[in-house]
Amino acid sequence: MTLRLRQLGDPILTQVAEPVTEFGTPALQNLIEEMLATLKEAQGVGLAAPQVGSPLQVIIVASRPNPRYPDAPQMEPLVMLNPRPLALSDEQVLGWEGCLSVPNCRGLVARAREVEVEYYTPEGVRQRVTWQDFPARVFQHEYDHLLGRLFLDRQPQQLLTEAEYQAQIHSLAGGTEEQQLPP
Numbered sequence: 624m625t626l627r628l629r630q631l632g633d634p635i636l637t638q639v640a641e642p643v644t645e646f647g648t649p650a651l652q653n654l655i656e657e658m659l660a661t662l663k664e665a666q667g668v669g670l671a672a673p674q675v676g677s678p679l680q681v682i683i684v685a686s687r688p689n690p691r692y693p694d695a696p697q698m699e700p701l702v703m704l705n706p707r708p709l710a711l712s713d714e715q716v717l718g719w720e721g722c723l724s725v726p727n728c729r730g731l732v733a734r735a736r737e738v739e740v741e742y743y744t745p746e747g748v749r750q751r752v753t754w755q756d757f758p759a760r761v762f763q764h765e766y767d768h769l770l771g772r773l774f775l776d777r778q779p780q781q782l783l784t785e786a787e788y789q790a791q792i793h794s795l796a797g798g799t800e801e802q803q804l805p806p
């Protein structure tokens with residue numbers, strides 16, 4: 624079953640999410656399966672539980688190559704519980720983001736180029752991963768949802784409608800590469 628995507632203005636998108644305390648429960652497994660189905664149907668590259676109405680610290684990162692990020696890695700969707708950034712690079716890059724909770728809008732947002740993250744699997748096993756570029760951006764975007772923040776709160780340097788983004792995609796700032804910011 625897919626879940627209704629909460630959109631800009633829904634109070635759950637401004638609330639800080641709660642840690643998962645019981646791993647491997649049927650309710651948690653059901654939430655994860657429904658989030659995976661919702662992400663697949665929406666053809667997104669990430670999803671956070673508050674976007675489907677759950678207050679829990681659950682995110683999915685599912686990078687794949689796309690017109691704007693042709694070199695992005697192709698990943699199986701990675702389900703991350705109670706994720707926590709351990710380190711963010713000082714180096715920041717500008718990149719274009721969309722959000723399933725902010726339809727028809729794209730923003731040029733500065734994010735750390737690299738992140739090191741600790742998280743738990745659905746079975747409660749602690750893991751670490753380090754990402755650069757697109758998956759690092761998707762992670763930071765999804766983690767922001769757990770803090771009750773949207774990319775609009777990150778002072779985008781430019782905002783476009785989806786139609787303008789598609790019309791301008793080949794001439795936008797940074798070309799197909801992310802644009803590095805001065806330190």
Ligand code: K3U
Binds near residue numbers: 666670671720721722
């Ligand atoms: O922007 C989107 C996209 C889809 C496929 C390839 C490239 C971009 C769709 S919006 C999206 O996937 C968000 C998901 C959200 F809103 F639920 F968190 C994730 C995201 C997209 C682009 C940059 C950062 C995060």
Ligand code: ZN
Binds near residue numbers: 723764
């Ligand atoms: Zn989003």
